[in-house]
Amino acid sequence: MIIRGRVWKYGDNVNTDVIFPGKYTYTIQDPAEMARHALEDLDPSFAANVQPGDIVVGGRNWGCGSSREQAVTALKKAGVGAIVAVSFARIYYRNAINNALPAIICPEAAEALQHGETAEIDMTAGRIHCAAGMFSFPPLPEAVLGIFEAGGLLAYVRKQLGEEA
Amino acid sequence: MGATFVQKVLARAAGREHAEVGEVLDVRPDRILSHDNTAAIIAKWRTLGQSRLPNPERLAITLDHAAPPPTVRHAQNHAVIRAFVAEHGIRHFFEVGRGICHQVLSEEALVLPGDVILGADSHTVHFGWLGAFGAGVGRSEVAALWALGRIWLRVPPTIRFELRGRLAPDVSAKDLALHIIGRFGADGGLYRAVEFGGDGLATLSLDDRMTLANMMAEFGVKNAYLPPDEQVFDWLANRLAQRQGISPAEASERIATRALYPDPHATYEAVHVIHLGDVEPLVACPHTVDNVVPISHVAGRRIHMAFLGTCTNGRLSDLATAARIVRGKRIAPGVRFLVIPASSEVLHAALEAGYIADLVAAGATIGTPGCGPCMGNHLGVLAPGEVCISSANRNFRGRMGTPDAEIYLASPAVVAASALAGVITRPTDQLTAEQ
Numbered sequence: 001m002i003i004r005g006r007v008w009k010y011g012d013n014v015n016t017d018v019i020f021p022g023k024y025t026y027t028i029q030d031p032a033e034m035a036r037h038a039l040e041d042l043d044p045s046f047a048a049n050v051q052p053g054d055i056v057v058g059g060r061n062w063g064c065g066s067s068r069e070q071a072v073t074a075l076k077k078a079g080v081g082a083i084v085a086v087s088f089a090r091i092y093y094r095n096a097i098n099n100a101l102p103a104i105i106c107p108e109a110a111e112a113l114q115h116g117e118t119a120e121i122d123m124t125a126g127r128i129h130c131a132a133g134m135f136s137f138p139p140l141p142e143a144v145l146g147i148f149e150a151g152g153l154l155a156y157v158r159k160q161l162g163e164e165a
Numbered sequence: 166m167g168a169t170f171v172q173k174v175l176a177r178a179a180g181r182e183h184a185e186v187g188e189v190l191d192v193r194p195d196r197i198l199s200h201d202n203t204a205a206i207i208a209k210w211r212t213l214g215q216s217r218l219p220n221p222e223r224l225a226i227t228l229d230h231a232a233p234p235p236t237v238r239h240a241q242n243h244a245v246i247r248a249f250v251a252e253h254g255i256r257h258f259f260e261v262g263r264g265i266c267h268q269v270l271s272e273e274a275l276v277l278p279g280d281v282i283l284g285a286d287s288h289t290v291h292f293g294w295l296g297a298f299g300a301g302v303g304r305s306e307v308a309a310l311w312a313l314g315r316i317w318l319r320v321p322p323t324i325r326f327e328l329r330g331r332l333a334p335d336v337s338a339k340d341l342a343l344h345i346i347g348r349f350g351a352d353g354g355l356y357r358a359v360e361f362g363g364d365g366l367a368t369l370s371l372d373d374r375m376t377l378a379n380m381m382a383e384f385g386v387k388n389a390y391l392p393p394d395e396q397v398f399d400w401l402a403n404r405l406a407q408r409q410g411i412s413p414a415e416a417s418e419r420i421a422t423r424a425l426y427p428d429p430h431a432t433y434e435a436v437h438v439i440h441l442g443d444v445e446p447l448v449a450c451p452h453t454v455d456n457v458v459p460i461s462h463v464a465g466r467r468i469h470m471a472f473l474g475t476c477t478n479g480r481l482s483d484l485a486t487a488a489r490i491v492r493g494k495r496i497a498p499g500v501r502f503l504v505i506p507a508s509s510e511v512l513h514a515a516l517e518a519g520y521i522a523d524l525v526a527a528g529a530t531i532g533t534p535g536c537g538p539c540m541g542n543h544l545g546v547l548a549p550g551e552v553c554i555s556s557a558n559r560n561f562r563g564r565m566g567t568p569d570a571e572i573y574l575a576s577p578a579v580v581a582a583s584a585l586a587g588v589i590t591r592p593t594d595q596l597t598a599e600q
């Protein structure tokens with residue numbers, strides 16, 4: 001799988017409140033409506049300008065704070081192809097895998113990628129290509145690869161329930 | 166080779182004798198928590214094709230995050246949840262006004278030492294106060310847990326904090342938590358378990374222990390653990406006895422048997438010693454929880470609202486501290502002092518003790534037990550340009566409704582003292598005058 005798009009680069013400790021504000025958490029259930037509020041309190045220009053395949057880049061602890069899954073759903077529905085960061089908050093990382101949104105831990109690439117440049121991610125080979133060069137990242141752990149490949153946790157569980165029945 | 170708490174508790178919940186750090190286990194939690202987000206989880210669960218919940222007795226659902234509902238949409242959300250609860254005969258359901266999930270499940274003894282609880286709420290780490298494994302998960306994961314009863318969890322490495330001595334009178338567990346987060350950073354505990362130990366632990370009240378475990382969510386941890394002692398067993402035993410119709414002695418024994426403790430020679434990634442006497446009153450400044458400074462650095466900052474409440478600091482001892490500080494005085498002109506008890510039990514006890522009368526006489530407003538304005542839904546959000554001193558757990562930009570407000574996090578004593586002064590204030594004078 002190849003992901004190709006423009007880079008939207010942000011800093012350390014980007015929390016789920018600025019990715020998807022808490023005030024919307026119990027009313028908005030439609031992913032398209034979530035996408036319209038993506039990164040609203042961090043970068044108001046993001047939701048209107050993001051294109052399919054674009055790559056979000058963060059520093060340390062991307063997605064810290066609340067467990068709200070909409071902080072993943074909103075970016076995915078907005079068209080984000082992958083998130084590259086130095087590190088992810090653990091619930092955010094799980095939520096990303098569970099929604100089949102690539103969350104790539106690659107400190108060197110997160111450092112090198114520049115806001116606005118076009119970059120390419122080869123998920124199969126585990127490589128990121130950008131102006132600064134090529135960066136490698138390890139594949140997903142075996143235990144969770146199945147969830148990702150099924151297209152997300154709910155699809156994976158449907159498959160499991162089907163097998164058990 | 167000894168094992169840490171998290172190795173033991175996850176091994177047991179996965180039906181294993183032992184688990185190594187880094188292993189991925191299929192874990193069956195004893196309790197699955199959700200709240201107002203249950204409506205969204207129901208929609209996800211329905212896509213899985215099951216017609217009945219396999220284990221409805223494992224679920225616990227509270228209505229607390231937008232309660233009472235501020236809009237028709239929020240009210241519809243609650244209505245969906247109530248219908249589902251009735252349809253599936255979910256016993257552990259708690260209505261609007263009962264309180265915040267972590268407080269309520271503790272009070273109802275629905276989580277016991279050695280249990281594993283997973284919740285669609287990042288502060289599920291809270292249950293470490295009583296020696297359980299609590300961790301937050303996403304909504305899809307809760308839907309999967311309802312359907313399958315199990316989920317993958319990796320066994321994390323553990324950081325241990327040895328607590329020594331005793332906190333000063335005007336210093337609380339909130340300050341201790343901010344001390345740790347400020348010193349090691351908001352990602353200092355990322356992917357890690359934390360264990361607390363040492364002789365200082367016994368000096369912390371049960372309310373303090375709840376605050377400490379709860380705040381570890383802001384340290385990035387997977388779970389937090391405080392070894393349960395007799396105080397914890399006694400607190401839980403009466404509650405469990407009442408709920409299950411057994412004698413307190415039997416309940417106490419059942420609880421103690423389930424409790425798990427780390428081995429003396431367990432392997433830790435790091436061990437830090439904290440002298441409680443060295444901790445001073447601290448404030449987390451906008452807009453990250455690790456932006457921690459001594460209170461002297463921000464004393465005098467004008468505030469518009471003081472908020473006392475949340476799963477972090479909305480308990481009886483927090484209301485008692487605030488009542489003692491404001492008793493016989495009036496809050497500053499131009500300041501709203503919002504007090505929201507963490508549960509109906511806390512509210513009732515605070516009424517009986519006269520704390521509510523003290524707070525209201527001083528000019529405070531009392532809200533419905535629940536999360537209040539903590540995440541910007543309702544019941545006291547801020548206007549652009551306003552400054553709030555809060556006993557909550559997060560000061561992120563936009564957290565309380567608008568990105569143009571500032572939230573400072575501090576202990577209940579600082580919140581109450583600041584409400585009186587109209588500026589961020591160290592509570593030393595008010596507290597020592599009473600002692």
